[in-house]
Structure formats: structure tokens, C-alpha cells
Amino acid sequence: MERSELSERAEAIYAERLRHLVETEENIGKMLIIEVESGDYEIDKLGIESAHKLQALHPGAPLYGIRIG
Template sequence: MQSLFWTVEEVARRAKQFYENGIRQEVEHGDNIGKMITIDAETGEYGIDKSGIETAIKLKQKKPMARLFTMRIGYDVAVSFGHAPMNRTVE
């Protein structure tokens, strides 16, 4: 399935599914609580950094059409970065 045609809700659903089905157990520990995790909703590849921006840039450099979802580790707040210039956020 091509991620280009996914809705924001589909990107969020798929990324959260990756998170719940394995990533959570790897990343939710003291050092990472409060940091941002950015997940490629198609592949499940992810990265962690303080703001989420560095990881989003790296993932977009590897795969420019990636549909990314960013959330704070240990919290229930999230933002979605769609196929848009890096200075715009698709919410």
C-alpha cells in the first residue's frame, strides 16, 4: 500500500499499532520518558530525540515520501507529520 494516499488518521493508527505491538516495550524506560519518538507508519522504523525534529529529518532524508507520526514517550499526546515541507506540520 502506498502511504501517499493515507489519511492523517490512518497514519496515526498504523504508527500507534507499531508502537503498541513492540516499540513500547523497547523504549518506555526512565531515560526516554518525555522524549519524542517519530515512527514511519509504513515500515515501523523509528527514532528518538528530545524534540522529534532531528529524527523526522533523518527519516525523511532516507525516505522522502515517508508518512511520519511523532508522539511523546510515556504520554498520550501526538503530532503527525505528513508529506509536506519540513517547516509545515500536517495535523
């Protein structure tokens, strides 16, 4: 998947499915990592732990990071 397609898909998932769930006071400023093929996501302060978790669940799948807020 090309980088532009990856970012478009991830941004669409965030806007359409996740924003209203994750944009809480507790999460503002944290990183949300999305596995764009499944829509699975994880949140943590820097995104590193989330990326590792998603890579373990979906080896080789494309991931995309978005700062919440």
C-alpha cells in the first residue's frame, strides 16, 4: 500500500469511527496507532508500545499514527 493511500485510509477510520470515542481529556496529546486493514487501534503516550502490540497481532500489516486532539 502506498503511503498516501495508507494515510487517507487511516485518517478516514479516525474521523468516521474513532474520533468521538478517543478524543477524551485523558487521551488528548497521546498517540493512536491504527492497523488500517482491520481498523484495530491502540493508544499510549508515545505510540511505541501500541505499535509493538499491533505488529504482534498483525505481522507485516501497515500501521499509521495520529496524535489525538
